[in-house]
Amino acid sequence: MIRLLLVRHGLTQWNEEKRYLGNTDIPLNKIGKQQAIALAHALREEHFNQIYSSTLQRALETAEVIKANREISLILDPRLRELNFGVFEGLTFTEAKTRYPDILSTWLDNYDQPPDKGEPFSSLTERVDSFLDDLKMITAPQTILIVSHGGCIREIIRLLLKLPRERYWLFQFDLASLSEVHVDDNYSTIVRINDTQHLREV
Numbered sequence: 566m567i568r569l570l571l572v573r574h575g576l577t578q579w580n581e582e583k584r585y586l587g588n589t590d591i592p593l594n595k596i597g598k599q600q601a602i603a604l605a606h607a608l609r610e611e612h613f614n615q616i617y618s619s620t621l622q623r624a625l626e627t628a629e630v631i632k633a634n635r636e637i638s639l640i641l642d643p644r645l646r647e648l649n650f651g652v653f654e655g656l657t658f659t660e661a662k663t664r665y666p667d668i669l670s671t672w673l674d675n676y677d678q679p680p681d682k683g684e685p686f687s688s689l690t691e692r693v694d695s696f697l698d699d700l701k702m703i704t705a706p707q708t709i710l711i712v713s714h715g716g717c718i719r720e721i722i723r724l725l726l727k728l729p730r731e732r733y734w735l736f737q738f739d740l741a742s743l744s745e746v747h748v749d750d751n752y753s754t755i756v757r758i759n760d761t762q763h764l765r766e767v
Contacts, residue, residue: 566749567700568708570611571718572631574623575600575741584657587650587683593626599767600741601630607743607763613637614707617696619645619714627741628712644692647714651683686730693720701751715740722746725753741767 575597579586593601608631618628620641632639652668653661661669661680668680676686700709711721715738723733725746738744738759745756 566706566747567703568706569700569721569746569748570608570613570708570710571721571738571744571746572604572627572710572712573715573718573738573740573742574619574621574627574712575604577623579655580740582657584655585650585653585661587647587654588621589654590622592622596767597623597740598626598630600764601627603763603767604741604743605631605633608710611710612708613710615640616710616712617642617645618712619643619647619717621646621714624712624714628710631710631712642696644696645711645713645717648686648689648716649679649682649684651680653680653683689716689720690724690730693717694724697721697724701748718744722755722758726755 575593577586577591577597578594579589579591581594604627613635616628616632616637616639618624618639618641620643624645625641628639652665656664665680671678672680679685718738719733719736722736722744725748736758739761741761741764743760743763744758747754747756
């Protein structure tokens with residue numbers, strides 16, 4: 566059995582301002598760093614066989630705090646990056662609707678028609694599916710930490726549960742949340758989801 570611990574990165578300034586963040590490389594803010602510390606404390610007794618992180622610094626910073634002094638490599642994997650929102654990056658929903666009303670409307674109707682310079686949803690599916698295929702090659706029991714982004718984690722869960730794409734929005738993953746999924750012989754079980762109890766003091 567593979568035990569997956571899925572962590573969404575901590576808060577950034579753009580998260581706080583409710584801006585499309587996507588592939589823009591924004592660091593954690595002060596609260597985000599405190600959230601990462603709280604995550605590290607919550608996971609202090611865990612033994613990880615491997616740690617994977619998105620290459621974006623908000624995820625990497627979160628992963629590094631959790632890793633702490635563990636003698637284990639931290640593997641950066643671009644397949645764990647957030648969806649690229651193209652020209653919407655840095656904009657709030659209201660700003661995107663004002664500047665690009667037609668593009669936004671088209672995208673909301675079909676996520677495979679992304680905003681200019683953006684990424685189609687099918688691309689996110691392909692890279693997440695590729696990452697999961699690699700994990701499924703593991704035969705020995707392991708605990709694996711994955712630090713990524715809301716959209717990517719949502720797609721990991723959807724694909725592991727073999728749900729249709731329209732079920733993607735059934736799941737919510739808050740900043741600095743912790744979820745756990747067990748994968749056994751290609752069968753996946755959610756053990757906990759969007760756990761934020763560790764953030765009560767942040």
